[in-house]
Amino acid sequence: MKLDPRTKLFLAAVANGMIFTAPLVYSLLMVAVASILLLLEGKWKFVCIFFFVYLSAGFFFGQVKNLDIGTSGTIILASLFLMYRIMPACVVLYYVVTTTKVNEFLACMSRMHISNKVTIPLIVMIRFFPTVYDEARAIGNAMRMRGIRLFSLRTLKSPVAFLEYRLVPLLVSITKIGDELSIAAVTRGLSAETKRTCVATIGFRWVDFVVCAYCIVVVVMFLLRN
Amino acid sequence: MAISRVVGSVFQNPRSQFFNIDTDCELAFGCENLGMNPEEIKQHVENVVQEFHLEHLLGRSIFNLSGGEKQKIACASVSATGPEIFVLDEPSANLDLKTITDLKEIVSRWKKAGKTVVIVEHRLYYLRDVADRICYVKDGQIAEEWMPAELEAKGAAYAACLGLRCMNLEQLCEGMVRQAHRHDDIASGEIDDIASDKNNVIASEAKQSIIFSNLTFSYHHKHPILDIDRLELPCGQITALIGHNGAGKSTLAQVLCGLLGSWRQKRAARKRGTYLIMQDVNHQLFTESVLDEVLLGMKPQDEKLALEILEGLNLKQYADNHPMALSGGQKQRVAIGSGISSGCDVVVFDEPTSGLDYRQMLAVSATLKKLAASGKTLLVITHDPEFILNSCQSVVRMEHGKVVEQYPLSGNENQLIKTMTGKL
Ligand SMILES: Nc1ncnc2c1ncn2[C@@H]1O[C@H](COP(=O)(O)OP(=O)(O)OP(=O)(O)O)[C@@H](O)[C@H]1O
Numbered sequence: 275m276k277l278d279p280r281t282k283l284f285l286a287a288v289a290n291g292m293i294f295t296a297p298l299v300y301s302l303l304m305v306a307v308a309s310i311l312l313l314l315e316g317k318w319k320f321v322c323i324f325f326f327v328y329l330s331a332g333f334f335f336g337q338v339k340n341l342d343i344g345t346s347g348t349i350i351l352a353s354l355f356l357m358y359r360i361m362p363a364c365v366v367l368y369y370v371v372t373t374t375k376v377n378e379f380l381a382c383m384s385r386m387h388i389s390n391k392v393t394i395p396l397i398v399m400i401r402f403f404p405t406v407y408d409e410a411r412a413i414g415n416a417m418r419m420r421g422i423r424l425f426s427l428r429t430l431k432s433p434v435a436f437l438e439y440r441l442v443p444l445l446v447s448i449t450k451i452g453d454e455l456s457i458a459a460v461t462r463g464l465s466a467e468t469k470r471t472c473v474a475t476i477g478f479r480w481v482d483f484v485v486c487a488y489c490i491v492v493v494v495m496f497l498l499r500n
Numbered sequence: 501m502a503i504s505r506v507v508g509s510v511f512q513n514p515r516s517q518f519f520n521i522d523t524d525c526e527l528a529f530g531c532e533n534l535g536m537n538p539e540e541i542k543q544h545v546e547n548v549v550q551e552f553h554l555e556h557l558l559g560r561s562i563f564n565l566s567g568g569e570k571q572k573i574a575c576a577s578v579s580a581t582g583p584e585i586f587v588l589d590e591p592s593a594n595l596d597l598k599t600i601t602d603l604k605e606i607v608s609r610w611k612k613a614g615k616t617v618v619i620v621e622h623r624l625y626y627l628r629d630v631a632d633r634i635c636y637v638k639d640g641q642i643a644e645e646w647m648p649a650e651l652e653a654k655g656a657a658y659a660a661c662l663g664l665r666c667m668n669l670e671q672l673c674e675g676m677v678r679q680a681h682r683h684d685d686i687a688s689g690e691i692d693d694i695a696s697d698k699n700n701v702i703a704s705e706a707k708q709s710i711i712f713s714n715l716t717f718s719y720h721h722k723h724p725i726l727d728i729d730r731l732e733l734p735c736g737q738i739t740a741l742i743g744h745n746g747a748g749k750s751t752l753a754q755v756l757c758g759l760l761g762s763w764r765q766k767r768a769a770r771k772r773g774t775y776l777i778m779q780d781v782n783h784q785l786f787t788e789s790v791l792d793e794v795l796l797g798m799k800p801q802d803e804k805l806a807l808e809i810l811e812g813l814n815l816k817q818y819a820d821n822h823p824m825a826l827s828g829g830q831k832q833r834v835a836i837g838s839g840i841s842s843g844c845d846v847v848v849f850d851e852p853t854s855g856l857d858y859r860q861m862l863a864v865s866a867t868l869k870k871l872a873a874s875g876k877t878l879l880v881i882t883h884d885p886e887f888i889l890n891s892c893q894s895v896v897r898m899e900h901g902k903v904v905e906q907y908p909l910s911g912n913e914n915q916l917i918k919t920m921t922g923k924l
């Protein structure tokens with residue numbers, strides 16, 4: 275099931291818009307498409323984990339809503355709630371980032387006559403997440419050999435130190451990744467002036483129409499709700 | 501005009517030149533940027549896939565490739581664009597010897613097609629027949645220049661004193677055998693204590709070895725990457741783990757160290773105490789100072805013991821330095837130090853000598869020998885025959901996730917070289 279990158283962008287845009295302006299139901303509608311698409315890609319593990327976390331978080335907030343927990347408690351709860359509201363957008367973004375190939379994306383952007391100056395940073399972003407994930411995995415491995423695990427007495431005693439061990443090397447390598455990617459672009463001949471061709475075939479097919487129509491229906495429903 | 505039209509370059513670390521997430525796109529990427537038409541690109545890609553034998557790597561995510569496989573893709577994707585000038589920075593660092601032979605063929609094909617090829621390299625033997633000129637760079641200047649035959653005529657000792665790797669694998673092997681005999685007769689100078697260590701080790705070897713059983717693993721449920729019933733590592737010795745690219749060596753290392761595998765395998769690994777020194781040691785160092793690095797893994801933190809460990813690794817004067825400010829070899833030693841301090845008996849190294857010149861290789865070899873002499877059991881993944889002949893006592897060969905051979909090194913040197921180069 276291959277979607278055109280333009281459809282994916284549209285999907286991501288609508289999902290983001292819904293999450294910040296519309297009631298919960300609308301973002302759930304977007305989650306539904308994204309999960310179906312992810313399931314079709316065979317990423318059922320991710321979908322299961324997401325629904326588990328999302329539903330239990332929803333349940334948790336339902337329980338906690340009427341309790342009186344003081345100011346600091348409310349602040350923490352509010353930020354958790356914000357994360358909870360953003361989660362649907364993350365699923366959609368996850369779908370877009372993990373299933374879009376670099377060359378398809380480049381091809382569709384050039385078909386929309388968008389300058390490389392805009393496209394290349396976007397591409398670097400798409401390429402950035404999996405690289406960071408890979409890096410984080412390597413660092414996590416190194417930590418585990420040292421006996422620094424999330425679920426251990428030591429982490430419980432000093433969670434800040436754990437975060438430091440985990441994040442500092444990651445930040446160092448993230449700065450490196452950015453540099454490496456821009457160097458890679460130059461040596462492989464990708465720059466603002468290149469006129470490129472593409473072996474991937476892109477184009478709208480019926481799936482794209484279905485997904486776009488769905489998104490439009492959701493938007494219209496939202497606009498006409500009262 | 502963009503320089504990438506004329507010059508195709510392969511970096512030392514293939515990761516830093518990938519721009520795509522999957523192999524197919526990566527191979528076509530350079531051509532697409534040149535604006536070739538799609539039919540032509542497909543033809544080019546098909547050609548390099550055949551030349552480099554990449555059929556099994558098509559359609560994979562580049563994050564899921566082994567080190568050598570990444571390097572092959574990097575070389576192939578540059579080759580596909582067909583530039584006039586090729587600049588390769590240690591293209592063979594992670595390749596097995598058979599693939600290096602392929603690489604050699606490809607380089608000579610480029611040469612025939614009138615391309616200019618510049619290769620920065622430590623391994624010289626495969627370039628013996630293809631290179632026209634060898635330049636030796638020192639302090640930023642070309643200090644010497646030879647034809648390959650000239651350099652070879654000067655003899656192995658001359659090359660070694662410049663820090664160059666051997667020019668001829670067969671000779672290397674004979675040389676090693678001769679040297680070994682000499683060691684048996686007369687023990688001399690500094691080699692003396694290593695040699696006697698070796699003898700001690702051999703004496704104790706008969707007593708013990710560590711046995712791993714049921715090492716199986718698969719990334720996806722389809723087919724197993726690892727399928728080993730029994731692996732035996734002689735205690736206090738250095739064992740080399742060899743095998744073709746993608747054989748599953750790094751995977752085995754991670755399973756042994758409890759980074760991959762089932763919950764049961766992980767628990768067994770934790771109990772046993774196995775430590776992995778990764779190829780990219782930068783991933784393994786994350787504190788502010790060398791001393792902290794060693795203290796981190798200790799159960800009761802004992803500064804005196806930590807300093808002793810650093811002393812043993814010649815790092816005492818750097819105890820307060822930031823680990824990232826050290827040289828590559830020093831970083832590796834810091835990582836080893838952290839392994840020792842976490843009390844592991846088995847230390848696994850993933851390609852510790854790839855991309856090192858002869859001198860640095862000897863330094864690593866000396867460190868490992870010292871470590872083995874202190875009673876640790878070492879398993880070293882490597883594609884470097886010179887290193888194996890220099891420091892290992894036994895060899896394990898893997899093929900497609902299985903251990904196919906296991907033998908002590910002494911007496912089997914010729915066999916080792918032959919299997920590694922795929923001439924058997
Ligand atoms: N994360 C992963 N997901 C899926 N497959 C993987 C992953 N990592 C490695 N593989 C595959 O498993 C096989 C064994 O990989 P491994 O890294 O163990 O090889 P290796 O023997 O270390 O090779 P090399 O000499 O090239 O380093 C390879 O075919 C590789 O493509």
Ligand SMILES: [Mg+2]
Binds near residue numbers: 566568749750850
């Ligand atoms: Mg490997």
